[in-house]
Amino acid sequence: MVFERPQYILLPVRVSTIVISFAIALLLNFLPWKDLTLVPDFVALTLTFWCVRQPRLVGLGVAWTLGLLMDTGNGVLLGEHALTYSLIAFFAITLSRRILWFPWLQQAMHIAALLLSVQLVGVGVRMAAGGAFPGWTVLVGPLLAALLWPVLSFVLLAPQRRPVEVDDTRPI
Amino acid sequence: MEHTPPPFFKRGPAPLVRLAFFASLSVALLVADARFKYAESIRSVIGIAAYPLQQIATAPGQLFERVIGFFASQSSLQKENAELRAKLVVTAQNAQRYEATSAELAQLRRLIGALERLEHKATPVEVLYSGRDPYTRKLMVDKGSSQGVRAGQAVIDDSGVVGQVTRTHPMVSEVTLLTDKDQAIPVQVVRNGLRAVAFGGGASGALELRFLAANAEIQNGDRLVTSGIDGTYPPGLPVASVVRVERDASAAFARIVCQPAAGVERNRYLLVLSSNARLPDYPDEAVPQIERKGKVRVKRRKEAADGR
Numbered sequence: 001m002v003f004e005r006p007q008y009i010l011l012p013v014r015v016s017t018i019v020i021s022f023a024i025a026l027l028l029n030f031l032p033w034k035d036l037t038l039v040p041d042f043v044a045l046t047l048t049f050w051c052v053r054q055p056r057l058v059g060l061g062v063a064w065t066l067g068l069l070m071d072t073g074n075g076v077l078l079g080e081h082a083l084t085y086s087l088i089a090f091f092a093i094t095l096s097r098r099i100l101w102f103p104w105l106q107q108a109m110h111i112a113a114l115l116l117s118v119q120l121v122g123v124g125v126r127m128a129a130g131g132a133f134p135g136w137t138v139l140v141g142p143l144l145a146a147l148l149w150p151v152l153s154f155v156l157l158a159p160q161r162r163p164v165e166v167d168d169t170r171p172i
Numbered sequence: 173m174e175h176t177p178p179p180f181f182k183r184g185p186a187p188l189v190r191l192a193f194f195a196s197l198s199v200a201l202l203v204a205d206a207r208f209k210y211a212e213s214i215r216s217v218i219g220i221a222a223y224p225l226q227q228i229a230t231a232p233g234q235l236f237e238r239v240i241g242f243f244a245s246q247s248s249l250q251k252e253n254a255e256l257r258a259k260l261v262v263t264a265q266n267a268q269r270y271e272a273t274s275a276e277l278a279q280l281r282r283l284i285g286a287l288e289r290l291e292h293k294a295t296p297v298e299v300l301y302s303g304r305d306p307y308t309r310k311l312m313v314d315k316g317s318s319q320g321v322r323a324g325q326a327v328i329d330d331s332g333v334v335g336q337v338t339r340t341h342p343m344v345s346e347v348t349l350l351t352d353k354d355q356a357i358p359v360q361v362v363r364n365g366l367r368a369v370a371f372g373g374g375a376s377g378a379l380e381l382r383f384l385a386a387n388a389e390i391q392n393g394d395r396l397v398t399s400g401i402d403g404t405y406p407p408g409l410p411v412a413s414v415v416r417v418e419r420d421a422s423a424a425f426a427r428i429v430c431q432p433a434a435g436v437e438r439n440r441y442l443l444v445l446s447s448n449a450r451l452p453d454y455p456d457e458a459v460p461q462i463e464r465k466g467k468v469r470v471k472r473r474k475e476a477a478d479g480r
Contacts, residue, residue, distance in 0.1 A: 023225070026222075026225050027225060027228060027229045028229075030222075030225055030226050030229035030230075030301060031229050031230075031232075031233075031301070037306045059187075059190065060187070060190045060191060060193075060194045061190075061194070063194070064194045064197070064198070067198070068218055069218060069221065069222050069225075071215075071218075072215050072218040072219045072221075072222050073219075073222040073225070073226060074305050075305070075310055075312065075339060075346040076305045076307075076308070077202055077205050077206055078201045078202070078204075078205040078214065078215055079197075079198040079199065079200070079201030079202035079204075079205060080198075080202060082194070082197070082198040082201065083194075083195055083198035083199065083202065086191060086194040086195055086198060087191070087195070090187055090188075090190070090191040093187055094187065125202065126307045129202070129206045130206075130354070131307030131308065131353070132307055132353045132374040132375065134306035134307055134375065135306075135375065138306060
């Protein structure tokens, strides 16, 4: 437990922020990347973030819908990402009560474990459906995603950190 | 979960129940899609929703290319122009020869009463992106069923076959590359006319000729073209060239690895060939006494029509 850190009181989140962040994450996922196995899954990471921060707003239904969008966009088996994203949402909601007490590095380690295990489930589903094993580099993506966790948290929390009313003469 | 809140706050079903619901829904979809191919209509509806996002995602790359193209220096353009002119001379020669040969061929064909091969209509397409899926080799291209692209059509680039359209949405369609693990293409060796089927090698980016006897007459450097006997691929398109032949005395089949002729994973612009060649139906079997046999035949004909 780290109590020296300043604890910010955040503004309530706006639904538009969540929607825009998911749209940008989907865009990043649809970009024509060179090597797909090394690219972190931005949608999964954003989903984890909102499930941890706003478990009442973003839950399994949102995760499942996003998963279906990813499945059609990539032309893979319908339901593969839907399944993995549902798992991510469930475990992220379960984690949400404790993970925010940890400093950034340990939060990222939680995220790495979560994303890695779900990635393995995804690989299992694909190989059960007759896909070829894509090599161990599939595990790099989730690790990179976990490294992005502090950056993503900072960016996505920024809209909630701004002052309620802009006032230049305010002392603090 | 021991952390669930006391029941006096109404929050809907417990997370575990929701997970069970959504997970089983996903698994049901997976099975429906993988085994029974029921999910195609759902997929096309969601595909329309994902289409604007896909378009926007590819926009930065196109903008970048356009800006780079605008600033391309004149000297490089001149150089390219000269190269293209030189190439044009060579190709014009080839084209003339081709015209003469095809006229001669048509005449000969008429003489022997063979079916004239129909011209193939080609639709140019641009690659939007490669599917975000490391298990398969697929591309999304920017023309769909509303532009006349149909599943099963062959996709080529300037030097050979790239793959096959395997699924169409209204605005985009999905191309499975030759190197995909589950893709197969009927080929013929140019040198001696030996027929075979080339299978995708997956991540290696090569093709493999399976089920050819260990003593089959094939050697390094042999060029493979489409045989056209499946009615899906037009005949005579370059597919690959043999790079390695391993003949193991203990195995019944030779292991033959080929390198695709086309830039399977490189090009940005491709051509979709719409095959309008009609193959005659399979002849009726000579002994139509058992009903089960008839069913088997119908199934086989369907498979042939799918081109797989």
